[in-house]
Amino acid sequence: MDIRAQISMVFHLDKCIGCHTCSIACKNVWTDRKGAEYMWWNNVETKPGTGYPHRWEDQEDYKGGWEKKGDKVELKGAGKFRGLKNIFHNPSQPVMDDYYEPWTYKYSDLIDSPEGDDQPTARPVSLITGKHIDLKSGPNWDDDLSGSEIYAKNDPNFSVLDKQEQEDLFKLEKMVMSYLPRICNHCLNPACLASCPSGAIYKRGEDGVVLINQEVCRAWRMCVTSCPYKKSYYNWSSGKSEKCILCYPRIEAGEVPACMHSCVGRIRYLGVLLYDADKLESVVHMDENKLIDGQMDAIVNPHDPEIIEQARKNGIHDSMIEAAQKSPIYKWVKEWGLALPLHAEYRTIPMLFYVPPLLPIMGNVSENIYDNKNETYFTSIDQCRLPIKYLAGLFSAGDEGRIRHVLKKLMAVRIHRRGESVGDIEKEYVAGALKEVGMSPEMGEAIYKLSSLCTFEERFVVPASHREEAIEMTKMVLEQKGEVGFGFSDRPDRVL
Amino acid sequence: MLNLFLFVILPYVAIILELVVSIYRYYNNSYKFSSLSSEFLESDQLFWGSVPFHYGIITILLGHVIGFLFPSHVLAFGAVPVRLLIIEVTALIFGLLALFGLIMLVKRRMTDPRVQVVSTKMDFFILILLLLQVASGVGTAVMYRWGMNWYAISMVPYLKSLVFFKPDMSYVASMPWMVKFHIVNAFLIIAVLPFTRLLHFLVLPVHYLWRSWQVVIWNYDRKKIRKSK
Ligand code: SF4
Numbered sequence: 084m085d086i087r088a089q090i091s092m093v094f095h096l097d098k099c100i101g102c103h104t105c106s107i108a109c110k111n112v113w114t115d116r117k118g119a120e121y122m123w124w125n126n127v128e129t130k131p132g133t134g135y136p137h138r139w140e141d142q143e144d145y146k147g148g149w150e151k152k153g154d155k156v157e158l159k160g161a162g163k164f165r166g167l168k169n170i171f172h173n174p175s176q177p178v179m180d181d182y183y184e185p186w187t188y189k190y191s192d193l194i195d196s197p198e199g200d201d202q203p204t205a206r207p208v209s210l211i212t213g214k215h216i217d218l219k220s221g222p223n224w225d226d227d228l229s230g231s232e233i234y235a236k237n238d239p240n241f242s243v244l245d246k247q248e249q250e251d252l253f254k255l256e257k258m259v260m261s262y263l264p265r266i267c268n269h270c271l272n273p274a275c276l277a278s279c280p281s282g283a284i285y286k287r288g289e290d291g292v293v294l295i296n297q298e299v300c301r302a303w304r305m306c307v308t309s310c311p312y313k314k315s316y317y318n319w320s321s322g323k324s325e326k327c328i329l330c331y332p333r334i335e336a337g338e339v340p341a342c343m344h345s346c347v348g349r350i351r352y353l354g355v356l357l358y359d360a361d362k363l364e365s366v367v368h369m370d371e372n373k374l375i376d377g378q379m380d381a382i383v384n385p386h387d388p389e390i391i392e393q394a395r396k397n398g399i400h401d402s403m404i405e406a407a408q409k410s411p412i413y414k415w416v417k418e419w420g421l422a423l424p425l426h427a428e429y430r431t432i433p434m435l436f437y438v439p440p441l442l443p444i445m446g447n448v449s450e451n452i453y454d455n456k457n458e459t460y461f462t463s464i465d466q467c468r469l470p471i472k473y474l475a476g477l478f479s480a481g482d483e484g485r486i487r488h489v490l491k492k493l494m495a496v497r498i499h500r501r502g503e504s505v506g507d508i509e510k511e512y513v514a515g516a517l518k519e520v521g522m523s524p525e526m527g528e529a530i531y532k533l534s535s536l537c538t539f540e541e542r543f544v545v546p547a548s549h550r551e552e553a554i555e556m557t558k559m560v561l562e563q564k565g566e567v568g569f570g571f572s573d574r575p576d577r578v579l
Numbered sequence: 580m581l582n583l584f585l586f587v588i589l590p591y592v593a594i595i596l597e598l599v600v601s602i603y604r605y606y607n608n609s610y611k612f613s614s615l616s617s618e619f620l621e622s623d624q625l626f627w628g629s630v631p632f633h634y635g636i637i638t639i640l641l642g643h644v645i646g647f648l649f650p651s652h653v654l655a656f657g658a659v660p661v662r663l664l665i666i667e668v669t670a671l672i673f674g675l676l677a678l679f680g681l682i683m684l685v686k687r688r689m690t691d692p693r694v695q696v697v698s699t700k701m702d703f704f705i706l707i708l709l710l711l712q713v714a715s716g717v718g719t720a721v722m723y724r725w726g727m728n729w730y731a732i733s734m735v736p737y738l739k740s741l742v743f744f745k746p747d748m749s750y751v752a753s754m755p756w757m758v759k760f761h762i763v764n765a766f767l768i769i770a771v772l773p774f775t776r777l778l779h780f781l782v783l784p785v786h787y788l789w790r791s792w793q794v795v796i797w798n799y800d801r802k803k804i805r806k807s808k
Contacts, residue, residue: 163787163788166787167784167787167788170784171629171630171632171633171634172618172622172625172626172629172630173618174626176618176619176622177619178618178619178620178621178622179619179620179693211620211693211696212692212693212695212696214692272793273793276792276793276794277792277793279787280784280787281782281784281787282784282786282787282790282794284794285794285795285796286793286794286795286796287795287796287797287798288795288796288797288798289797289798297610298609298610299609300613301612301613301614301779301782301784302613302614302615302616303616303784304616304618304619317616317619319617319619319620319697320697322613322614322615322616398797
């Protein structure tokens with residue numbers, strides 16, 4: 084047993100209002116720089132949609148992630164041999180036009196233009212070349228299903244739906260969409276890391292954050308190809324790849340990442356998970372339908388005394404273990420089994436989990452009264468406008484049963500709450516619904532509370548790191564005292 | 580006097596510069612120790628430039644190195660005319676490949692507006708030096724045949740004399756001007772190499788081949804902790 088700690092996230096999709104506040108917070112803090120203008124470490128996509136970069140989920144084209152061939156699991160588009168072979172020109176690396184060409188407007192024209200018959204306009208100019216460009220697409224061009232013909236209809240996830248089902252999705256009275264906010268998943272088996280020829284990418288032992296060392300990165304760009312979520316970006320100006328750093332300077336201080344702190348819908352949760360690193364290798368090699376079970380099995384119970392002992396042995400600080408016990412993530416993911424990883428089939432073991440959207444519940448209108456009570460408790464789920472099959476393609480590696488089960492649980496919570504607050508449903512009906520999904524009323528209440536009434540402290544449980552003690556572990560403190568302290572990258576001696 | 584400067588002083592200066600500057604830069608500014616890739620801005624033309632150039636130039640360089648290290652074996656191997664012919668033709672093909680790639684690279688850098696944004700004067704300078712180098716190499720191969728043999732017989736001793744600090748210019752003095760140019764230009768490239776994007780080949784990521792797939796870095800010594808308890 085090799086117990087490690089991972090800072091993980093849960094995004095509750097039913098709550099996301101698609102406001103992009105998270106993206107802006109991230110942009111302002113981290114990527115408002117030359118070379119990074121086009122990067123959105125945090126982005127919010129409309130599903131169905133093609134996302135950012137365009138059709139990123141089409142791995143036949145982008146060749147991201149891992150692939151199981153026979154018993155072996157290998158990187159799809161990079162790796163020791165394939166990567167070095169393609170080092171002079173990487174055929175599956177996305178180029179700027181797969182994202183968009185960043186631009187600004189020539190505002191000075193508004194003031195400087197000579198007098199004339201027409202209003203002066205501020206024309207768009209490229210942030211790359213400084214020349215005028217005609218805008219053809221940009222970030223979130225597909226927001227809220229706009230331009231469906233180009234975007235939503237080309238969603239790679241439609242491959243599981245037949246033609247009729249696809250067409251149905253775009254009938255006016257059946258239109259449906261949901262938001263999908265995405266950041267780096269800080270995976271347990273990161274493909275970006277495995278593909279980096281320079282060894283510039285690493286996972287931090289203490290909290291599992293995946294980082295790119297900018298000093299070591301030599302612009303081979305294999306990470307851009309091999310991250311199946313396309314969350315590693317190449318900075319064309321500095322010649323280094325960059326990615327979401329989970330606001331680690333904030334996390335180390337016990338603060339919350341900018342995107343999560345600013346989230347308007349309060350859909351985001353952050354906390355510690357403990358996992359058994361010894362199990363990872365076998366999880367990575369599992370069959371597609373076992374992957375999520377395997378991942379769940381590798382995440383261990385932080386209350387178990389044996390786990391605690393093993394965690395301590397590995398140098399995990401008590402404050403970290405305590406945070407793991409209070410972790411909202413553990414509840415969503417393990418205790419309640421409501422949150423699922425995005426595209427588990429890429430085999431990177433992503434540690435960002437999603438509570439799938441239950442929207443919209445298709446109720447009945449009888450005698451002018453809208454009612455979502457059904458004959459059997461959960462018939463409405465299968466009438467859900469967003470086909471279960473589609474959701475399964477996103478969140479459960481195609482396993483519809485798993486999605487249906489999660490949606491039923493979410494539904495049961497609603498039935499339970501309706502019983503409590505409106506009180507127009509019989510007690511037996513509520514009890515029956517809860518029983519069918521194996522949920523106690525207390526659990527239903529707890530889920531409701533953490534979904535709707537959660538405080539900041541309940542959503543985010545982040546222990547500050549213990550850098551001060553980290554030094555004591557490797558060095559004699561008294562010796563260290565006279566040495567270089569904070570603020571020098573080198574010894575300040577003057578002798579050559 | 581000019582010969583002394585070109586064939587003795589320049590080589591030493593070039594190699595010293597190369598070593599000192601690249602080592603200094605590696606340890607003091609490793610951040611900039613790479614080639615600024617522009618594939619993100621322009622990919623299609625890059626393919627037709629970068630791939631032929633790299634495969635061509637690497638093969639040709641390898642040929643030079645093998646000839647330098649094992650001249651007698653090379654000579655013995657080349658004693659059979661068919662073999663000599665095969666080597667000669669292959670070398671010419673790879674040389675032309677490199678030349679073609681280089682021309683494409685120069686064209687791309689001069690014409691693509693996005694790539695121009697990330698191009699420096701040094702990029703053009705080194706591209707032109709390389710172009711001259713490969714062109715003079717291909718020219719030599721065409722005009723002065725059986726280079727594999729005469730390289731082993733008269734160029735290798737000259738290079739060896741430099742390596743052993745007993746410089747002997749007599750071998751090169753009688754060479755045709757194109758060969759002389761090829762030599763001088765080569766040392767020029769070596770001299771400016773650490774100041775250009777070319778130095779990326781010094782950090783070729785070969786260690787990737789035997790490193791483990793995943794890398795986890797701890798800010799404390801994990802083994803120590805695990806053992807002590
Ligand atoms: S800030 Fe929150 S609610 Fe708004 S788009 Fe981002 S994740 Fe959704």
